[in-house]
Every structure is written in C-alpha cells, then in structure tokens.
Amino acid sequence: MREAIPVPYFGAGLKEWLFTTDHKKIGILYLTTSYIFFLVAGLFGLIIRLEQTSPGIQYVQPDFYNYLLTGHGAVLLLWWAIASHIGGFGNFLLPLMIGAKDVAFPRLNALSWWAFFGASVLVLLTLIPGNHIKMMWTGYPPYSTTGDAGVTAMYVFIIHLIGISSIATAVNFITTYIKMRAPGIHFWNTNMFVHCLIAANVIQLVGVPSLAGAVTMLLLDKYLGTNFYNPAKGGDPLLYQNVFWFYSHPVVYVQILPVFGFFSEIVPTFARRPLFGYKTMIFAVWGITLLSFMVWIHHMFVSGVPDWIRVIMSYTTILIAVPTGIKIFNWMGTLHGGAIILRSPMLYALGGIFMFLIGGLTGIPNAMVAIDLGISDSLFIVGHFHYVLGMALTLGLFGAIIYWFPKMTGKMYPEGFGKLSFWLVFIGANLFYFFQMVVGMLGNPRRYPDYPPIPEWVTLHHIQTVGAFILGLGVLVFTIGIIKGLLSGEKAPDNPWNSQSLEWRIASPAPVDNFGEEHPKVEPDYHPYKYGAPPAF
C-alpha cells in the first residue's frame, strides 16, 4: 500500500491519518495527544498550586480540588509520562533505530493507538461536572467504593483501555526488537533508547495485568456487590494496595527508563564522544527492571503491613540507588574529555540529569523506612517525585522533542525558544519542588487544599507558587516554540546534529518507507555512539 501514501505528515489527508498503520504517524498521534493532555493537566496543577498558596479555601472547593488532583496525577502519569515516550517516541524511533520498515504488527499498533484514543475520550468526559473522579489516581478502597469518590467505573474503564493499549504495544515492540533488526544491529550496538524502551515494555507486559486486576475487583466491589476489599465481609483493603503497587511502582521505571534513553542519546551527540560505560549502562537498565518488581511495599510503609516486610523492601528499594547511580556516573564520565556543545537539547538533558540527581538523593529517605514513618504522605514525597517523574522526565522529553523535531517535521526547533524555555523551566521547577520538599519535611500533609496558618508553612507555600508560575511560563514559551518551529522553522538538514545513529541517515522529515528498502546497510563496525569526526555545525 506504499504507493497509496506518498506524502509524509502535513501532506497527508485526514483519511490517511485516521486509517494509518505507519509507525511514524502513530507516534506523532500519540505525542500530539499526550502533549495536549500535558498542557491541560499542567493547568490543573497550577490551580492546585494557587489554592495552596495561602491557608483557607480561596479558589476551588475541596471536592473540585480533589478532582483536579486526581486528573493531574492520572493524566500526567498515564499520558505524559507513558504515552508520550513509549507510544510517541517509541513508535517513531524504534524501527528507525534498528533499521526496520515498521513495527512487527502495524495493525495491532493502530489498535493500540485507538484504545489509547478511547481512554483519552473517557478522560475528557470526566470534565463534565457530574462525572468528576475524586479519589486520587491511586483510587484506594474503601474510599473509592463510596459515593464521595465519584465515577469509579469511568476510572476503571480508562485503566482497562490504557492497559489494552500498553500490552499490545509491549508485545509489538518486544517482537519488533527481537525479529526485525537490520543485519548488523545486535545487542551490543543497539541505541540506549531502544534498550530502555524494551526494558520498559517488559515491565509493562508483566505488570499491567496486575493493575487491571486490581481495578476490576474494584469495579465488581462497587457495582456488583462483591467483597474483595470489604473488611466487613472478609475482604481486605490492603489487597488492593498490594496488587495496585505491584504494577504501579514498576511503572515509574516504565516512565523514567526511556528518559534515561533520551539522556544517553543526547549527551554523547553533544559531547562529541562515545557514551561512557555503554555496557554497564545496559546492565544497569536490566538491574533496575529486575529490582523494580521487588520494592512495592515502600508505598505501604505506614499502611499496617507487617514490620518484617517493610524492612525487606526497605533494603531492596535502597538498592535501586546503585544502578541509577551508575547511570548518572556514566553520563558524567561521558562529559569528561568531551567537546561539549550547549545547544538546547543538551541543556535540557543536562538539566534533567541534575534534577534526577536531586530526585535520586531525596529518594533515599523514602527507602529508609525509619525516616519514611515521619514523612509518609507528606509534601516531601510530592516534591521528590516531581523532581524525578515530574521534572527529570519533562526536561528529558522537551530535550527529545527539540532533538528529534527535525526528523519528525523536517524543520528546526527555534534555538532561542529552546534556551529561554529551558532556563525558565529549570529555575521555576527548582524553586517550586525544592521548597515543596522542605515544607513536607516540616510535616505538611499532601492532598490538602487547606492547612493551618503555621507561619513557616505559609512562607514556603508562597515561594512554591512563584516557582510554579515561572515553570508555567517556561512551558508556555516551549509550546510557542513548537508552533513557531512548525510554521516557520528553518528547513532541517538530514543530520543536523551529525549523529552517528541510524535514524539520522534518512531524509528529514523521515520518508514514508523509512530506508527505502527492507533494511539499510549497516557497516560491520557500526555503533550509535561512534563519535570521532567533528560536527558539521
């Protein structure tokens, strides 16, 4: 059917976009959808922030606040933090990086996208006042089985659709990587992004059924009168938490691993030097994947589970610091002896790594069960995961958007917008989340629209709000940059960054048939980070 779709992207008609099975178009559909959802959920976040600025209820009532918080969490985690880089960048880059024509099952891929689209529509339906979900993205019973929680069924169906989409994508990507690599591409010369993507999808494949099971039991409990989680009839609310976190902890690695992949692509390109410790990086990725399923109790350190399991999972959790540490050290090793060019993707990647460093170090007290007893469910944990999942991830994604913008659109992202937005986002985010952790350490509970007028708390909340608005301005500048780049960006060369990786060998924007033949010719000594020649720019 190749001759039927001659024009990539902007030339393509609506019919083509609707029925496409092209991995690049599906990738762009995912990315666009999750970016729009990111903006809306970010706006939710700003309202949440505004409400907390001063004690008392100022702008939104608690019920609406709880809806905003639920939406902010669920949408940023499932759309921005998963769909944008697994569905978006994963689809776009995986076949290009391994030299394939498409993914293994293009129609299944389209089905994944449409299931995801269905979930997106359901999310939009929750915007209608009677449809608010107010039980937080975690949806703990017995609260989520009460009327106060909102439309639990909607939440369950959103998770089901996302789950179908995730499992199908995972099967697709893993098969694609195993079966469709170009001759010459093997385990030890695969891009780090692909390694991370495959590890993330292995987690998806193993974990998603667990979450689907947890929410299915929730649905049966609430609407059909079963008692899985009802203690009055022999059920146990903690069953939900166990089954829920068995997936929902590993999912943070689904979210962050591809971002580690972005860092590992961008840093060598702009340091003009091979990725330091490539092999230990691969071991670290798989080490994280393995450990990720052995730590979920750290979300339940104060939930009433037995003390012995808290101690065991405290050890396994803190051990994850080792492979993540290795990755940070290796990025620093890549910088050493480089010829560093601080273009905006590089700024974003380095900024992301620095955010992750702070995020990683502030993860340690959550793993140390003795400290966690005093900070559990405080704003400390909120600040911590906004450093890692919020900001390291967003900075990585913004960097990736600028970096692969030429290959996706054929135009360059305007550099000035990239630099300006970086500094706004970086400064705003640090101002915001650092002081969020401080106020959490002082005891401020999370998920509070209102709090007592304790003077230090009030001051710290004021600083956070200032930071949040600088951050918001940065995101706005970045978004305007995308629009400007699309409309009037300068025409991109095929390989603007002079990268060694396979995806830059084809035209910009990427042609419909990728490499034109089944596989590109890969020379025997190919390596994606074989930097040795000066860049062309």
Next chain:
Amino acid sequence: MEQVFAYPAKWWSEAVTVWLVVAVVIYVIVAIPGLYFIMKYRFKPGVREIGDHEKHGHWGLEALWTIVPTIIVLVLATYSFAVFKKQRTAPPDAMTIKVTGFMWGWQVEYLDEKGNTIKTVVTSFNPSSYEIPEDQKIVVPAGKPVKALLTSLDVIHSFYVKPARITEDMVPGRITHLWFQINKPGEYWVFCREFCGTGHSHMFTKLKVVPPEQFALWLKSETNVANKPSQIDGNL
C-alpha cells in the same frame, strides 16, 4: 544532659541528619565535577572539535562506583532498620489508648488497668477553621510513652502525631499501632495524612500534653461524650 523533646522524633531527626549529610556529600562529589567538565571540555571551532573518542569506559572506575554506593546504601538501610525497631516497639510501661478514625475525625478512648474504656474524646468535623474546642483535644501526660491502637470505621485514614514524627494508617478491619512520648507540655498538631475525601484537610486535632498530675485529674473529669450516646455509628 539536654532534655529530649519527643520520641521517636529524636531518632527520626538523627536519621534525617545522617541522610542529609550523605546526600549533600554525594551531591557535591557528583555535581561539582559534572559542572567543571561542562565548563572545561567545551567545543571550540578549530581548537577542540572532537571529544576524546578512545575512552569508552573504565572497568576500574565503573566497578568503584558500583561497589562503593552499594556499601553506602546497605549501611544506611541497616541503620534505618535499627531505628525502625525502636520506633515500632513501645516501651513496656506505655499507656495504651484506642484511636478510631472516621470521616472526618477521631474517637479516642482511654483505658483503665483492665482495659475498659473510662473516658472518650471525640473530635467533630469543622470544615471552615483550624480552631479546636478545648474538650476535643487529645490529652496525654508529659514524659510518659503512649501506645495508640488504631483502626477505622469507614475508609482508610491515618494518625500523624506531628511532634513525634510518626504516622500509621488506620485501616478498617485491622488494628495497627504506633507509640510516642512527648516530654514538654504544650499543644501540638495531629493530622490525617491518608487521603479520605472531601474533609481530608480538616481532619485534624491538637495533642494537649499536660503534666502527669493534671492528666490524672483530667481523666476523672467529664468528657465531651461522657453522658451522651456516641456521636459516631458503628460497633467499636
């Protein structure tokens, strides 16, 4: 010797200090060289156009930054284990109270030697302010360990004793526990930290720590629900 303000807050603060020192040291060790590399190894047209492309890694270095962090985190986890044991084990002379969460408040029961409830304090939900009536404060004696047995009537709540830096969830169908000891008389915050719905941020009360003699007198006096039917439904 300096007077300890509260347990297990003392050990908690020590643990936080230990972590903070380790974290700051690691941050400096990683961030300072990182920033230095970014400054020093810059691309300069005609002078430095390619990076050092011979070095792909260094097994010694990579082994070093695998083994040393492993030792550090295992030491931290073991230290945390030791503190955790103290945080979770109430001293044998602890006085026991029963605390039951509901949407949105707590019922606190004080027991006699035989374990019978002799006094009850129930907090009421006040969505508009953080003022708390005198008879809804949880009164405990200063300098005496208090073990709280926790459960819930409806959804999951938690009991966070801010001065003692200790939290535990209140789960319907389960009895969980925590213990604390405040040595300095005064009034301190108690919050719910597990999301429990509309009134979550106003599920709070004050812990009123009084000298032991005053506590003994208070225990004998009228309570806010002493002669009234319980304000909350359900079988406790």
